[in-house]
Amino acid sequence: MKIEVRNLSKQFGSVEAVTRVSFGVNEGELLGLLGPSGSGKTTVLRMIAGLEMPTAGDIIIDGVRVNDLPVQQRNIGFVFQHYALFKHLTVFHNVAFGLKIKQWKRQDIRQRVSDLLRLMSLEGLGDRYPHHLSGGQRQRVAIARALASRPSVLLLDEPFGAVDAKVRQELREWLIRLHDDLKVTSLFVTHDQEEAMEVSDRILVFSKGRLEQVGLPSEVYEDPATEFVARFIGSMNILEVVVKNGTARMGPLEFPAVGYPDGHRVRVGFRPYHVRVAEDPSMFRLRAKLRHVYFLGVAYRLEIETDEGLLLRSRMNKEEFRQYKFQEGAPVSYAITQFRILPEEGTHAPLPASSPLNRGPISP
Amino acid sequence: MRRFLITIVWLYFAVLLIGPVAYLCSEAVREGAATFGAEITKPEALHGFTLTAEITAIVLVVNLIVGTATAMVLARQQFRGKAILSGLIDLPFAVSPVIAGFMLILLFGPETILGTFFGTLDIKILFAFPAMVMATLFVTFPFVVRELTPVLQTVGTQGEEAARTLGAKEWQVFLLVTLPSVRWGLIYGATLTVARAIGEFGAVLVVAGNVLGLTQTATLHIYQSYVDFNYVGAYAVAATLLAVSFAILTLLEIAKARAVASIAQ
Amino acid sequence: MSPHKLAQVALRSAAIGYVLCLILLPLLLIGQKSLVNGLGQFVVDIRQPQAAAALVLTLEAALVTTAINAVFGTLSAFVLVRYEFRGRWFLNALVDLPFAIPTLVAGLMIAALYGTTSSLGAWLKGGGIEVIYNTPGIILAMLFVTMPFTIRAIQPVLMELEREQEEAAYTLGASSWTTFLKVTIPAMLPGLLTGVFLTFVRALGEFGSIVIVAGNIPMKTQVAAVYVYGEIESYNPQGAASVSVVILLISFFALMLLERLTRPPGERLPPLLRMGAQSGVAS
Numbered sequence: 001m002k003i004e005v006r007n008l009s010k011q012f013g014s015v016e017a018v019t020r021v022s023f024g025v026n027e028g029e030l031l032g033l034l035g036p037s038g039s040g041k042t043t044v045l046r047m048i049a050g051l052e053m054p055t056a057g058d059i060i061i062d063g064v065r066v067n068d069l070p071v072q073q074r075n076i077g078f079v080f081q082h083y084a085l086f087k088h089l090t091v092f093h094n095v096a097f098g099l100k101i102k103q104w105k106r107q108d109i110r111q112r113v114s115d116l117l118r119l120m121s122l123e124g125l126g127d128r129y130p131h132h133l134s135g136g137q138r139q140r141v142a143i144a145r146a147l148a149s150r151p152s153v154l155l156l157d158e159p160f161g162a163v164d165a166k167v168r169q170e171l172r173e174w175l176i177r178l179h180d181d182l183k184v185t186s187l188f189v190t191h192d193q194e195e196a197m198e199v200s201d202r203i204l205v206f207s208k209g210r211l212e213q214v215g216l217p218s219e220v221y222e223d224p225a226t227e228f229v230a231r232f233i234g235s236m237n238i239l240e241v242v243v244k245n246g247t248a249r250m251g252p253l254e255f256p257a258v259g260y261p262d263g264h265r266v267r268v269g270f271r272p273y274h275v276r277v278a279e280d281p282s283m284f285r286l287r288a289k290l291r292h293v294y295f296l297g298v299a300y301r302l303e304i305e306t307d308e309g310l311l312l313r314s315r316m317n318k319e320e321f322r323q324y325k326f327q328e329g330a331p332v333s334y335a336i337t338q339f340r341i342l343p344e345e346g347t348h349a350p351l352p353a354s355s356p357l358n359r360g361p362i363s364p
Numbered sequence: 365m366r367r368f369l370i371t372i373v374w375l376y377f378a379v380l381l382i383g384p385v386a387y388l389c390s391e392a393v394r395e396g397a398a399t400f401g402a403e404i405t406k407p408e409a410l411h412g413f414t415l416t417a418e419i420t421a422i423v424l425v426v427n428l429i430v431g432t433a434t435a436m437v438l439a440r441q442q443f444r445g446k447a448i449l450s451g452l453i454d455l456p457f458a459v460s461p462v463i464a465g466f467m468l469i470l471l472f473g474p475e476t477i478l479g480t481f482f483g484t485l486d487i488k489i490l491f492a493f494p495a496m497v498m499a500t501l502f503v504t505f506p507f508v509v510r511e512l513t514p515v516l517q518t519v520g521t522q523g524e525e526a527a528r529t530l531g532a533k534e535w536q537v538f539l540l541v542t543l544p545s546v547r548w549g550l551i552y553g554a555t556l557t558v559a560r561a562i563g564e565f566g567a568v569l570v571v572a573g574n575v576l577g578l579t580q581t582a583t584l585h586i587y588q589s590y591v592d593f594n595y596v597g598a599y600a601v602a603a604t605l606l607a608v609s610f611a612i613l614t615l616l617e618i619a620k621a622r623a624v625a626s627i628a629q
Numbered sequence: 630m631s632p633h634k635l636a637q638v639a640l641r642s643a644a645i646g647y648v649l650c651l652i653l654l655p656l657l658l659i660g661q662k663s664l665v666n667g668l669g670q671f672v673v674d675i676r677q678p679q680a681a682a683a684l685v686l687t688l689e690a691a692l693v694t695t696a697i698n699a700v701f702g703t704l705s706a707f708v709l710v711r712y713e714f715r716g717r718w719f720l721n722a723l724v725d726l727p728f729a730i731p732t733l734v735a736g737l738m739i740a741a742l743y744g745t746t747s748s749l750g751a752w753l754k755g756g757g758i759e760v761i762y763n764t765p766g767i768i769l770a771m772l773f774v775t776m777p778f779t780i781r782a783i784q785p786v787l788m789e790l791e792r793e794q795e796e797a798a799y800t801l802g803a804s805s806w807t808t809f810l811k812v813t814i815p816a817m818l819p820g821l822l823t824g825v826f827l828t829f830v831r832a833l834g835e836f837g838s839i840v841i842v843a844g845n846i847p848m849k850t851q852v853a854a855v856y857v858y859g860e861i862e863s864y865n866p867q868g869a870a871s872v873s874v875v876i877l878l879i880s881f882f883a884l885m886l887l888e889r890l891t892r893p894p895g896e897r898l899p900p901l902l903r904m905g906a907q908s909g910v911a912s
Contacts, residue, residue: 051796071799078800084793088815097811098801145801366712373708373720376701380773381723384738391741434644441637451888452648455656457827458880460834460854463873466861467655470662470870502651534636556728563731566836566854570861583733583837590737590841599741602734609729616729617722 001062001152001185002027003048008057010043017043019209020057025153025187030179032200033189036232039206041189042157048187049155050074061152077146077184079156083138085130091117091141092126098149116144119178135163136171147184156188160195172199193233197221205229227342230269237312238269238342248341251308252286255339270339272315277302277334279324284333288312290326302326304334385606392603395596403600412585412601419493419568419581420561423500427557431508432550436542438509439516456505464502465570468495491573496581499567504560508553515549515623516542548622555619559612562605659877663870674871682848683856684875690764690852691832694771698828702779703821709780710787724777735773736841743769762844767852770838775831779824786820787813819891826887830880 003025010018018040025031033041046052048059050071058065066074086094092113099109117123120140130138139159146154159175160168176199179186190196196203197217205212205220205228213225224230231238241248241255243264248255255268278284287307294301300321302314314334326332393400403409438450456464472479472489482489489495527541543550565583572579580588582605589598663671674680709721727735743760744750753760760766790813798808836854843850845859853876860869 049800051799071796072802072804076800078797080793080797082793084797086794086797086812086815088818097798097803101802101807145797149802369704369708370712370714373701373705374716376705377720377723380769380776381726384735384742384773385726387742387747388734388738430644430647433640434648437637437641437644441641443641449645449648452652454884455652455881458830458834458877458884459656460836460857460873460876462836462854462858462861463659463834463877464655466857466866466869466873467659469861470658470866471655502655505651534633559729563729563733563837565731565733566858570858583731586733586737587840598737602737605731605734609726609731609734613722613725613729616725620725 001025003153003185003187004058004060005044005048006058006060008044008047008059009055010040010047010052011055016209018047018054021206021209021211022057023204023211023214025185028183028185030176030199030201031187032196032203033187033206034191034193034196034200034203034232035206035212036191038208040209041204041206044206045155045157045187045189048153049076049078051078075149075152077149077151077154079139079142079146079154079159081158081161083130083142083162085138085141085145087130090127090129091122091133094130094141095145095148097145102149104149112148113144116148119181120144136167139163139171143178147182152185154184154186156186158189158191160190168195175199197233205232207232224269224340225343227267227269227344230340230342235272235313235315236269237272237275238267239310240265240267242266250310251306253306253336255341257341260341267342267344268339269342270336272301272313274338275304275312275314275334275336277304277314277316277326277332279326279330279332281331281333284335286334286336288332288334290328290330290332292328293326304332306334388599388606389603392596392599399596400600400603403597404604406597408580408585408588409582409597409601412580412582413604415496415580416562416582419497419500419564420558422497423504423561424554424557426501427504427508428550428554431505431553431557432512432543434509435512435516438513440521453506453509456503459502461499461503461564461566462570465499465567467502468499468567468571490571492579495571496568496579499571500561500564503564503567504557507556507560508550511553511556511623512546512549515546515626519545519626546626548619548626552616552619552623555612555616559609559616562608562612656877659870659873662866663874665867670867671871671874674868675875677868679847679851680856680868680872683851683853684872686764686767686851687833687853687876688879690767690771691829694768694775694832695825695829697768697772698775698779699821699825702776702824702828703783703817706780706783706787710784724780727774727776732774732835732837733841736770736838739766739769739773739838740842761842762846762850764843764850766842767839767850770842771832771835774835774838775828778827778831779821782824782827783817783820786817790816822887822890826883830883833876833880 005024006022008018008021009016021040021044033045035041043052047054050066050069054067059067061074086097089097095113095116096109099112104112113126117126120143122137122140122144125133125137125141130141133141139162143154143156143159160171163171172195175188188199197220200217202215203217203220204214207228213220213229215223215225220229221233224233227238230236239250239253241250241253243257243260243266244262246256246258246260248257248260248266248268257264257266260266276284277288277290281287288304289307290302291305291311292303294303296315299318300316302316304312304314306312312334434453438446438453469490470476472482472495474480474483479489487494489498523541523545524537527537532540563583564581565587568581569584569587572581572584582601586598586601586605589595589601663674675684705720705724709717709724740761741747742749743753743766745754745761750760758765760769794812794816795808798812799805803811834854835852836858839852840855840858843852843855845851845855847856847859851859853872857869857872857876860866860872
């Protein structure tokens with residue numbers, strides 16, 4: 001199923017929940033809708049499902065405008081955040097519900113449900129009631145129910161929001177495998193950027209009802225199109241610096257800012273792993289004091305305070321860290337190997353800032 | 365469709381509730397305020413109000429104590445026979461008030477053990493104040509217990525445990541922590557108790573006996589007036605009780621909302 | 630034993646003792662009285678034409694009341710929960726009114742409005758509908774006192790029923806009507822059953838309002854409670870006890886049935902105590 005969303009908007013009373021959102025979904029894709037709460041992502045999902053009516057814009061499925069098509073006829077599968085299982089029905093009947101509506105034959109229903117239960121690792125639970133299941137099990141029942149009648153698109157609203165962290169991780173991996181097997185076009189909503197990055201083929205980043213960026217996880221991470229995306233995805237050091245003579249300068253820090261007028265304030269962003277720290281205060285040009293070391297399991301985070309009083313974050317993998325003998329409070333030196341000048345708040349078009357000059361490393 | 369359904373519901377309420385209430389009020393004041401005033405200040409009427417108030421007060425206090433104790437037992441303790449106990453507590457709901465009064469007659473009647481016992485002590489139980497109080501106790505028993513138990517369960521024991529770690533003794537824990545945490549459930553149950561006690565009729569009619577002279581509660585007085593064709597009098601006192609009911613209803617709604625809110629937290 | 634434990638045991642014993650004396654003992658007495666001359670006499674007592682008529686009338690009226698209450702109560706609960714309209718708060722508060730009003734006063738109100746002395750009553754009588762001193766009046770009185778039960782039992786269930794469950798049904802292809810039948814109503818069922826059974830038990834025992842509205846015409850408008858009262862006043866405690874026992878048994882049986890039907894597996898307290906919803910008793 002190919003979905004296209006054009007200039008979609010939704011107003012609730014005087015509140016604009018969604019403003020002119022446009023994007024396309026390719027067949028078989030697993031698309032992540034990412035954003036903080038209130039960003040409009042769930043509303044967009046519900047409009048595609050037909051649970052909300054757009055105030056403006058079009059939803060086009062396989063070339064046909066479906067704005068007026070009722071949810072019952074859109075052939076979608078929807079998985080709700082809190083499962084919305086039918087409490088008065090067993091697992092079996094929950095999953096079979098849609099099939100009964102569509103008047104499948106008894107035999108076929110039984111076959112399909114048992115296939116799905118097996119697929120979802122829910123074998124033997126067919127006769128249980130929802131309140132006897134764990135959160136993870138309930139969620140899988142909800143997914144099975146949505147998939148039962150072979151919908152053309154699967155929509156998931158914060159599917160892993162209500163379970164423990166460990167279970168979330170397992171469910172995430174399981175969802176990826178499931179999608180690989182079934183290849184159903186899927187859209188899922190989440191506020192967890194790690195989750196979106198890990199699971200999605202492409203990510204849509206939302207903020208305050210607008211679509212900030214669409215792209216591959218790597219694109220969104222490496223090339224944030226707006227400051228919001230830069231802040232929201234991953235960790236970022238951000239400095240506000242004034243431009244003079246084509247350079248944004250703050251103390252010893254100099255960032256080439258070609259094309260910006262003098263006196264202009266720009267925001268410079270650089271990822272923690274682009275901040276290199278050395279034990280030897282004379283290794284790099286810039287000096288700082290090591291304030292704190294955090295052990296993150298997979299890596300280390302170093303918090304350094306520059307001579308000018310700026311607090312910067314650096315991320316270092318274990319191998320590199322072990323080469324040094326860092327001591328909290330000791331002087332260190334650092335370098336910023338890559339940076340970006342972030343587009344102004346509210347603008348979406350990246351400046352000719354993609355100019356390599358403005359993304360360069362400031363090397364020692 | 366929506367409009368239609370709402371209209372039907374309004375009609376249902378109008379026929380069943382609003383109509384009769386409005387009509388009674390209009391009938392009560394039909395003969396004028398003076399007559400109304402005269403009827404409700406008659407000695408029999410005043411005696412009725414006083415008696416009802418006395419019974420209600422006693423029943424309220426007893427039920428608050430016993431009801432709270434029972435609710436604590438149900439909410440906090442596990443023991444064999446607990447289900448039976450809670451079933452028994454619900455029984456007064458299933459018993460017609462006339463039957464309730466009847467049971468007291470069987471219990472304290474002249475040929476019974478208890479009856480003769482109290483007879484020798486020259487204490488009148490039946491056809492007197494004590495029996496009326498007991499009858500009202502029976503019918504009002506479940507209210508405080510039922511409303512308090514779920515609130516107690518939801519509020520939980522953590523506050524009490526914290527108080528104990530801070531050195532509070534049992535009675536302090538109860539008075540300073542437990543009771544305040546469930547006060548709206550308690551008030552709600554108390555309000556229902558009061559409403560029920562004021563409105564009690566069948567049971568006290570039976571145990572107060574045939575002579576409705578000196579042992580007439582407000583409701584019995586209304587009945588007497590009605591039977592004597594003194595409709596104006598009956599309506600007047602009834603309207604007074606109705607006004608009290610509305611006050612109670614208001615308190616009920618407030619207490620219920622607060623009690624539900626405290627559970628929801 | 631710690632002081633805490635000691636207090637608990639003392640409390641428990643006191644509560645159990647009180648309940649046994651106040652509730653169980655008197656009930657046993659009635660049972661004993663009805664059988665004091667043997668089971669045969671018991672049967673004779675309740676087959677007395679007047680007694681039998683009273684029982685049958687009470688049962689019929691209670692059943693009709695329950696049916697009407699089930700329909701209109703469900704409708705009212707639905708409208709009050711799902712729709713927003715002017716005066717909703719008013720109606721919602723009014724639902725509790727029968728709990729706050731003495732049943733005798735309720736009877737008076739109904740008799741006044743629908744009796745022949747009022748213009749409405751006269752008009753109805755002209756149209757052939759006699760309300761008071763007749764079965765419709767009994768049903769009306771029973772409806773009044775039982776009105777809150779269904780509504781209050783269903784409202785919390787409806788409110789808790791997440792909109793999401795209904796939306797889920799829509800996404801699976803169910804129409805609004807199918808969703809109502811297959812999702813909304815089954816979810817409401819425990820509440821509905823509770824309301825219905827409580828209505829029935831309450832109506833069975835109603836006295837105060839019926840005594841005014843329907844009077845005491847044997848074989849015609851005498852309900853069981855009024856009959857029992859009559860027998861007590863006529864110094865026939867055995868007759869009174871027999872009919873009482875029948876009513877009590879029906880009520881207890883109904884409540885136990887309700888408990889069975891609405892208890893989800895694993896719950897130990899009866900639904901009445903779990904519900905936290907109110908219930909009134911006949912007065």
